[in-house]
Amino acid sequence: MAMDLTVNGVRHSVDVAPETPLLWVIRDTLKMTGTKFSCGIAQCGACTVHINGVAMRSCSVPVSAAAGKDVTTIEGLSPDGTHPVQLAWMELDVPQCGYCQSGMIMSVVAMLERHSNPTDADIDAEVTNACRCSTYHRIRQAIRVAAAKVSAGGGTL
C-alpha cells in the first residue's frame, strides 16, 4: 500500500505494508541507515527518531502512524554535522562503538527542546536510551555543553 511519508523535509511515497515499523521503512526502503535496530521492542532507544518533534522508538511505531507527519532522523538533524548537540558530542569525544549514538542524540535533542537548561533529574527522566559501552559519563557533560552553546546563541536546536 502506497503512503506518503515525510522524512527530513522530503516527501516520499512508500509502498509497504502499513504495519511495517517505521524503522524498517527508514532503513530498508529509504536506505537511511543512521537510525539503528537493536532490540526491536522499544527498550533500548537505538532507533529513536522524532515524529512531529517528539522522540519515538521507531522500531515500535507502524509506518502508518507516521504517515502525514514530519519525521526527523539523525541524517536530518543538520546538513553538515554542526547541530549544537553534534558539536558537543565531538567536543567531549562521546561515542565509543557509536551504535546507540544516533538514537541517543535524537533523544537529547528532544529533551533540550523541552528543557533548555536541564537539571540532572530532567536528563535522567527523559534520556532513557541504553548505551552498552556506557558512555553516559560523557553524555551528561556533553548535554551541558550543548545547552550552553544554545543559550550562548551558538546554534539552534
Place this chain on the structure above:
Amino acid sequence: MSDNDRKSANLTRRGALLAGAAVTGALVIGFWMPRRAQAPLATPEGAVWADEEPETSEVNAWVVVDFDDTVTVRIAQTELGQGVWTSNAMMVAEELQCDWSKVRPQYASANRDAREMAPEWTLKVPGNGATDPSGGGEPQFGTRDRTGLAGIPDSLYRRMRTNAAASVKDGRYYLQLAGAEARERLLLAAAKTWGVPVEEVSSANSVIAHGSTGRTTTYGKVASLAAQTPHPNPEGIRIKPPSEWTLMGTEQKNLDVPSKVTGKAVYGIDVHMPGMKWAAVKSCPVYGGKVKSYDFEKIRSEPGVISAIQFPIPEPKLIRGRIFGGGVAVIADSWYQAKTAIEKMPIEWDIPPEYASLTTADLRAKLMASLDETGRVGVNVGDCDTAFRSGARIVEATYSVPYLPRARMEPGNATVLVTDDRVDIWLGDQSPQETRRSCAEITGIPEANVYLHMCHLGGGYGRNGNGPQAEQAIYIANLNRGTPIHLLWTREEDFINTTYRSIGVAKLRAALDRDGWPIAIEVRTATDSEAPGQNAGFDIAARYHAPNYRFSMHSAKFHIPVGTRRGVGAPAQHFYRESFMDELAHAAGKDPYQYRRELISRTDLPYKADMIKALDMAAEMSGWGTPLPEGTARAIALEERGGEEGHHATISAQVHTVSVSKDGKVRVERVDVAHDEGFGLVNPLSVKKQIEGQITWFYNDAIYQECNVKDGRIVENNFDAFPLSRMSENPPEINIRFFKSGHWLDGMGHDRGPAIQSAIADCVFQITKKRYRDLPLRNHDLTWT
C-alpha cells in the same frame, strides 16, 4: 609549489606509472611493495575499507600518501569502541612525522593478507621485552602462526584479530616500524630528487626540508617515488621510545567520532548491495539441536518471501569447537518481511534429550559438587592442610556468578556474495583471518579469492570468532550464488547464537592468626571446563600474602557454549578475591585498605610497589576514612592483569563510594581510580573513556545481568529481561589519575572495572549488614532500617 617541486612531482608520477607496470605481480622482499589485485565491487557510501587495488602512492602496505598530503593508515584491528581506529593510526603517524590533521584510517585488506607476507625484517620484536622502554614490549601472541589463532601471523597485516586488549600491546612495534620505514623512504625519495645525501634531509608535519639549501617538499609530492624506493637497510630502522614521542601520549579525539554523530559510520548492518536479499534466521534454542522439520508452504505467499533454507549445526572446527544449533533461514526482499514470515512458519526442533530439561540449578549444583573433587592445582605453596589446623579462626565463603553474554547493541549480521570464483563478505568482525578461512572452507573457493570488507562493530566486548554469524551467512549465500545475502539476527537470535561467560562458583577459605592475618588461603573455583581464563587473578602467587596458599581449578562440561567476554576470567575471579579480602578484613577488625596494603607488602610480587601505589593513590583521592552520611559507604579493590616477573602488567585500584537507600536502591556516588600508565599510554583520552565505560559495564554485572537456563535453553533474551543501566544510574563523579611504572601495559580494553562488583557488595554489607555472595544483586533484598 616551486618549479623544482613541480618538475619532480611530474617525474615522480610518470616514473611511478612505468615502474608500476614493471612490478605488477612481483613480490619484493625487503619493503612492502604494492601489488595488483582484482578491481573491487561497488562500495556503499561512507565505506571505510581498502580498495584491493593498491595505489601508486602506497609507500608501504600500511601507509598511502596522497598528493595533497592526506595520509591513509591501514588499520588491521576492528574499531568496536575501544579507539583502535585512532590509536593504531597514532602509532604509525608518530614515526611517520606526518600532519596528524590529515590522517585517514582505513581497514586493511584481509584479501591481500591472504596473498602477501610481511617483510622478514619486521618479524623480530625490537628491544628486550616488557621492561625495556626503548623496545617493542613482549607481544602476548608472540609466536608466529599462520591462522592468527595462537600467535601473530607473518602474513602482510600480521595479527588481524581484535582481542585480549592486545591491539596496542602486540601491534605497537610493527606499526611503529611501518611508520618509520615509510618516513625513511620518503626522505630517501626527496634526497634522490634533490641529489643530496639522505642524512642532510629531515621532516616534520609532512614537510621535508634540506637543511643547507632550504629547499622543501612534502610527503605527498614524493610519495609515488618513495613507493618505488626500497630501503637499503631496513634492519637498521629504530622505533622511538616514549621519551621521544610527540603524538603518542597526547589526548587525541577518536577519528571516527564525526561519522558517529551524523549516522554516517558504516556498520555491518548498514550494508546494502544492488540486488541484495535479506535473511532472517531461527536457530534451535537448545545448543546441539537442529531442525526436524519446517513448513515453508505456510508462508510461501507472504509478501516479499523468496525461499527458506535449512542450515546444519555450523561446523565446529570453523568456530573454535563451539557447538551452536542448526536452523532455518527465510530469504525475502526486505528483512522485516523475512522476519515476519519466519515467525509464522511452523518449525519443529530435534532437541538432544540429555539437554532438554536442564536448568541453571542443575548446572550450578554440578559445579558445586566439582569443588569437592581434586581439581587442577594452579598454585600450591606451603602446606595448607596443616596450617588450617592451627588457625585461630577459619573464614569461609562461597560465591557465584551467572552466565553472561556480551549483548552488544548491533545484532549479529553479515552480507555475503558468492560467485563461482570469488567470495565477498561485508561484516563487523573481531577475527577476519578466521572468517576468511570459513569463507574458503564452506564455499570451496580459495582464501586468496576471499574479499572481506570490514565494517565498524556496534560493540564487541570479546566476541572474536565466537559466533556463527558469518558461517550461517556464507552457507546460505553459497546456495544462492550470484545474489548478495544479508543475514541479520533478531535480538533474541543474537542471544542464542553467542558464547557466554561461564557460570561460576568459588569457595574461598582462610585460616587467620590471632591478629587477623592469614596464615593460609585456599581458593577453589569452578566453571565450564572450556571456559577461558580459569587461572585469572589467583595464578602464579597469592596477590595477598599467606605463607600457605593453594589454588585449584575445578570444572564440569555443559552444553551452553562458553567463550571470551570482556575481561575473560578476571571479572568473576576479581569479584571472588576482592570480596573475600573485604570479608577477611572485617573478620580481623581491620581497615580493608590497610589490610590489603599490608598483605601486598608481605609478598614478593614483582610489581607490588605499583599495587601499593595504586591503593594509596585511590584511597587518597577518595578521601578514604573521612566521615560519610548514613547509608553511604566506601570500598576499595585492586585490579591487576599480568604481572609475572619481567612481563607486561596493568595495575589499578578503585574506590567506590556507594549509597543504599532504605528501600534498597543502590547508587554509585563516585569512583576514584588510580591507574598504571606503564611507560606511556598511546592515547590517554581513549584510556579514560575505556575506564569510564567499564565501570558502568561491570556495574551492570553487579546489579542486573544474568542469563538462566530452563528446558536446556537460555531464558533471558532481550533487554526487557536482561536490563542495561541508563543515565540515571551512572556515577555522577568519576576521577581518574595515572601513575608511571616500569613496564609496558598489559592492555586497557577489558578488565578495568570489575572492582565495582565487590565494592558494591561490600558497601551493601556495611550499610545493610547483609552479605550477598552471588551476583546479580537485584535478586536480593537490599532494604534496611
